[in-house]
Amino acid sequence: MTPLRTVAFHTLGCKLNFSETSTISRLFAAEGFRKVGFDETADVYVINTCSVTENAERECRQIIRRIKRQAPEAKVAVVGCYAQLQPEAIAAIPGVSLVLGTAEKFGIIERLENLSPQNSAPEIFTTEIDKADFYADACSFGDRTRTFLKVQDGCDYGCSFCTIPLARGKSRSAAIAEIVAQAKRIADAGVKEVVLTGVNIGDFGKNSLTSSRTISSAGKNENFLALIKALDEVDGIERFRISSIEPNLLSDEIIQFVASSKRFAPHFHIPLQSGSNKILKLMRRRYLRELYAGRVKQIKRAMPHCCIGADVIAGFPAETHEDFLETYQFLNELDISYLHVFTYSERPNTVAVEMKEVVPIADRKRRSSMLRSLSVKKRRFFYEQHTGEVRPVLFETENDNGYLCGFTDNYIKVKFPFDKNLVNQVVKMKLCSVSRQGEMLVEFNQPPATNPQRQTLAA
Numbered sequence: 001m002t003p004l005r006t007v008a009f010h011t012l013g014c015k016l017n018f019s020e021t022s023t024i025s026r027l028f029a030a031e032g033f034r035k036v037g038f039d040e041t042a043d044v045y046v047i048n049t050c051s052v053t054e055n056a057e058r059e060c061r062q063i064i065r066r067i068k069r070q071a072p073e074a075k076v077a078v079v080g081c082y083a084q085l086q087p088e089a090i091a092a093i094p095g096v097s098l099v100l101g102t103a104e105k106f107g108i109i110e111r112l113e114n115l116s117p118q119n120s121a122p123e124i125f126t127t128e129i130d131k132a133d134f135y136a137d138a139c140s141f142g143d144r145t146r147t148f149l150k151v152q153d154g155c156d157y158g159c160s161f162c163t164i165p166l167a168r169g170k171s172r173s174a175a176i177a178e179i180v181a182q183a184k185r186i187a188d189a190g191v192k193e194v195v196l197t198g199v200n201i202g203d204f205g206k207n208s209l210t211s212s213r214t215i216s217s218a219g220k221n222e223n224f225l226a227l228i229k230a231l232d233e234v235d236g237i238e239r240f241r242i243s244s245i246e247p248n249l250l251s252d253e254i255i256q257f258v259a260s261s262k263r264f265a266p267h268f269h270i271p272l273q274s275g276s277n278k279i280l281k282l283m284r285r286r287y288l289r290e291l292y293a294g295r296v297k298q299i300k301r302a303m304p305h306c307c308i309g310a311d312v313i314a315g316f317p318a319e320t321h322e323d324f325l326e327t328y329q330f331l332n333e334l335d336i337s338y339l340h341v342f343t344y345s346e347r348p349n350t351v352a353v354e355m356k357e358v359v360p361i362a363d364r365k366r367r368s369s370m371l372r373s374l375s376v377k378k379r380r381f382f383y384e385q386h387t388g389e390v391r392p393v394l395f396e397t398e399n400d401n402g403y404l405c406g407f408t409d410n411y412i413k414v415k416f417p418f419d420k421n422l423v424n425q426v427v428k429m430k431l432c433s434v435s436r437q438g439e440m441l442v443e444f445n446q447p448p449a450t451n452p453q454r455q456t457l458a459a
Contacts (some may be wrong), residue, residue: 007033008042010063013050015197015243017080019148020105021048022140024079027109041071044112048105049082049090051163054345057082061093068095075112079105081167084126085348091122101126102168106136132169139182145396145424147191148243151179151227152198156206157246159273160284160351161316161344164199171200172207176222176230187236192394192424193265194231195241202249225254232261238394238426239409244269244311247295248287255295259302266306267411268299269340273313275330276323283316284351289330300335305389307382307411308336314371315344315364317355324367331374337382337411339375343368380438383412386431390445393429395422414442 007028011021024046025035036042045067050056060082067076077098078090084101091099098111104125111125138150152173155165186194198204204224224245231240240263245254247270258264270292274280277288299306312327331339343364346353386408395406399418406414414429416422428445435441 005033006036006040006042007044007046008036008038008040009046009048010038011048012056012059013048013052013081015148015195016138016150016153016199017048017050019138019140019150019197020080020136021046022148023136023138024048024106024108026141027106031109039070042074045071045074045076046108047076047078047080049078049080051081051085051167051347053342054347057086060090064090064093064095075115077108077112079108081164084129084167085163087124087126091124096122098122099124099126102129103127103132103134129166129169133172135172135174137174137178137182139186141186141189141191145191145394146193146195147186148195148197149179149182149186150198151196152201152204155200156203157200157286158284158351160282160355161313161347163347163350166349168199170207171203173198173204176227179227180230180234183231183234183237187234190424192238192426193241193396194237194239195243196228196231197243200246200249201243202245224249225251225257228254228257228261228264232257232263234263237263238392239263239265241265241267242269244271246271246286247292250295252298255298255302265409265411266303267308267409268306269309269311270295271311272331273311274316274319274323275312275327276319279316279319279323279327282318282352282355283313293330293334296334296336305386305410307338309338309340309411310334310336311340311342312371313342313344314367315359315361317344317352317359318357319359319367321363328370328374331371331378336378338379339371341368341371341375376438380434383431383434383438383440386410386412387433388431390428390430392426393442394426395424398423412440414440416442 009021009025011017047060047063049060064076067074075097076095077100078096079100083090083099087099087101090096097115099122100108100111115123135153140148154169154171156171183194202224204227205222250270272292273283273285275289280288296308299308391408393406393408393414395404397405402418403415404418404422429442430445432441432443
């Protein structure tokens with residue numbers, strides 16, 4: 001191995017990317033590398049990229065330029081979705097040493113070993129995306145008290161705005177037995193919460209693969225409902241949380257199981273993208289707004305306390321002012337808890353980029369701002385609904401300027417004065433009130449011998 005001994009990582013994009021970065025970091029640790037902070041000087045920098053928005057690509061370029069100033073002799077490896085789609089553009093950025101696409105990123109150690117010492121030109125390793133026909137396990141093991149566990153990869157959907165199928169390939173997943181085994185190892189390490197991640201996890205079971213890249217007979221006829229039923233029996237994990245699931249794949253059976261399960265948190269994140277059926281059709285989504293509204297009603301009937309988040313895109317081509325108001329009103333009336341708002345940005349090689357009725361950038365930003373304001377109101381209303389309740393809080397982080405952060409089971413974020421004995425513990429807390437700034441005041445449900453503490457939740 002080369003004498004490189006320190007490595008730093010930066011992840012752009014989704015929880016799936018975080019799980020894969022963590023797995024790559026363990027590959028480096030096995031080779032004797034010491035992980036350092038990304039703002040520190042390192043011998044190797046690894047950037048795991050996202051291609052969902054133009055902002056993610058812009059940030060990638062800015063980070064590379066910053067590294068070049070900070071550590072001009074370092075080797076910079078750019079991996080992941082953006083690297084798969086635009087390898088030559090990345091390689092043209094001064095300072096880049098190595099570009100690895102979807103099928104190559106887990107072979108990063110070998111590629112670094114074989115880099116030319118002179119590093120006169122960046123080396124690119126990508127293959128056609130249909131060659132990414134294997135499943136690579138990944139989880140953010142050891143990084144935090146809440147672990148992201150990859151259960152699925154790729155997508156067979158053809159949404160007109162999305163590059164993910166081009167960057168990650170077809171839908172595929174591991175067999176249930178392998179994922180359960182991973183969850184048991186995570187439980188043995190003392191992790192209390194596992195977040196299930198993937199590109200389209202509701203599609204779990206299609207093309208189930210083993211780690212040897214072969215079709216698994218154990219995976220035949222497996223589906224997402226069967227997976228969560230199996231995971232619910234894993235002792236040692238206090239909570240499983242579903243990261244995101246398409247509304248057309250969120251069945252009544254899944255909702256009812258979560259409502260009655262031992263370990264699955266009352267929290268769903270369900271992409272919507274638009275509240276206008278006209279726009280949903282142009283987006284090539286596989287549902288209409290009526291189905292989405294029905295899913296929300298079904299969840300709230302089964303779990304009135306459940307947190308529901310939604311993705312929404314502002315300024316999609318042909319979205320008129322009236323279409324946007326239709327989306328805004330739909331979301332305003334919907335019993336959901338928060339929004340993830342994306343300003344539409346043109347993605348190369350998608351159907352949407354060819355659409356002629358382009359929404360001006362200023363209008364896209366204005367609509368995004370209105371939706372983000374709505375999200376703030378939605379979240380505050382959701383918090384206020386639960387004032388006075390006692391809910392379990394998992395304190396997740398180390399000392400953050402004298403405070404611990406954590407989440408209730410239904411995804412209300414809390415902040416409490418630091419106590420090392422609370423780290424990675426599930427504690428029942430009383431939700432007292434929401435401040436004018438939208439912060440939740442909390443206190444111990446069963447106070448210790450000293451006076452009960454009260455503090456605000458993170459903004």
